[in-house]
Amino acid sequence: AYRRLALVWHPDKNHGNVEEATQVFAEIKEAYETLSDAQERSWYDDHREQILRGDDAITDYGQADMGTSTSYMQTESLMRYFSATSFRGFGDTPDGFFAVYRELFARLRDEELQQSSSESEDDLLLNLNFGGPHTHYDEDAAYANGRTRGTGTGVGTGSTLRDFYNFWTTFSTCKSFGWLDRYRLADADNRQVRRLMEKENRRLREKARREFVETVQNLATWVRKRDPRYKSFVALKQQQQQMREEERVRRLAEQRAAAAEDASTYVCQAWEEVDYTFMLGKHGLLDDGAESPQFAHGELEEL
Structure with a gap:
C-alpha cells in the first residue's frame, strides 16, 4: 500500500x-516511518488523538505573555510537532523544517532559563542551538569531510548538534507546574485538609511534569530521526565502518597469502633434522635392525 500511494503522489509524477503532491507524499512517508518503528508506533498509538488534534489545540505562543506561568508551552501544544505537516520541506524557509524546530526548541530553552536556578545549567542551555541546513551533526564528521575543526558548525562554542540532541533526548525540566494546583492552601480549614490539598496538588504537578518531560524527549528523538544532518552523519559513519571492514578483510587476505607463500617455499634446515635412534631404542620403540628414523624438529611430540 505504501509503495502504491508513494508512486501515485510522488512529486516527480x-x-x-x-505543492500538494509534495505535502501528501511527506505525510505518506511519515506514516510509513512511524509504522515501521515499534517504539514510535507505540508512542503514536498512545497519543493518537492528541497528535491529530494538535493543530486545533495549539495557540499562537508568539503572542503569549512570557511573564505568566500559564504562557509556558504545554504538553498538548507539543503534539502538533510530531507530524510532517508542521513544516514545509527541508529548506531554511520561515515555514521549513529548520526554522520551525529551531524556534520551538529556542522557546523551550527560554522557558527553562526562566525557571533555572543553576548557573551551570544556564550556560549549558545558552550553548544549545539547533543550527541550520549546513550545521554538522558532529565535529569529528565535519573534520573527516575536510573542514577545519571548530568552524562552520552553526552551533554555540563548545557545543555540537550531537550535544543539542543529547540534551533534549535526556531532558529534565526546571518547571514546577505550580500553575496546575487545584487548591489554594490558604483556603484550608485545618492542617489535615491542608495536607490533603498539598498531596493532590503535588500529584497533579508530578503527573504533568512527567508527561511533559516524556513528550519533549520523544519529540527530540522524532525530530533527530528526520533531521537530514543526522541522516548524513549516520550514512557517513556507516560508510566509514564499511571501509574499515573492507580494509580489515584486505589485510587478513594479504597475511594469509603471505603465510601460504612462506609455507610453500620453506626449506628444512640441517640442524632441524635430529637422529632420535638412541632415545627410541632406550625406550623400546625401535625394532632391531630398523633404520634410524630422521625427524624434523617437533615431529617427535606427535609420537
Missing part, C-alpha cells in the same frame, strides 16, 4: 500539482 505530479508536475501540475507539485
Whole structure:
C-alpha cells in the first residue's frame, strides 16, 4: 500500500500539482516511518488523538505573555510537532523544517532559563542551538569531510548538534507546574485538609511534569530521526565502518597469502633434522635392525 500511494503522489509524477503532491507524499512517508518503528508506533498509538488534534489545540505562543506561568508551552501544544505537516520541506524557509524546530526548541530553552536556578545549567542551555541546513551533526564528521575543526558548525562554542540532541533526548525540566494546583492552601480549614490539598496538588504537578518531560524527549528523538544532518552523519559513519571492514578483510587476505607463500617455499634446515635412534631404542620403540628414523624438529611430540 505504501509503495502504491508513494508512486501515485510522488512529486516527480505530479508536475501540475507539485505543492500538494509534495505535502501528501511527506505525510505518506511519515506514516510509513512511524509504522515501521515499534517504539514510535507505540508512542503514536498512545497519543493518537492528541497528535491529530494538535493543530486545533495549539495557540499562537508568539503572542503569549512570557511573564505568566500559564504562557509556558504545554504538553498538548507539543503534539502538533510530531507530524510532517508542521513544516514545509527541508529548506531554511520561515515555514521549513529548520526554522520551525529551531524556534520551538529556542522557546523551550527560554522557558527553562526562566525557571533555572543553576548557573551551570544556564550556560549549558545558552550553548544549545539547533543550527541550520549546513550545521554538522558532529565535529569529528565535519573534520573527516575536510573542514577545519571548530568552524562552520552553526552551533554555540563548545557545543555540537550531537550535544543539542543529547540534551533534549535526556531532558529534565526546571518547571514546577505550580500553575496546575487545584487548591489554594490558604483556603484550608485545618492542617489535615491542608495536607490533603498539598498531596493532590503535588500529584497533579508530578503527573504533568512527567508527561511533559516524556513528550519533549520523544519529540527530540522524532525530530533527530528526520533531521537530514543526522541522516548524513549516520550514512557517513556507516560508510566509514564499511571501509574499515573492507580494509580489515584486505589485510587478513594479504597475511594469509603471505603465510601460504612462506609455507610453500620453506626449506628444512640441517640442524632441524635430529637422529632420535638412541632415545627410541632406550625406550623400546625401535625394532632391531630398523633404520634410524630422521625427524624434523617437533615431529617427535606427535609420537
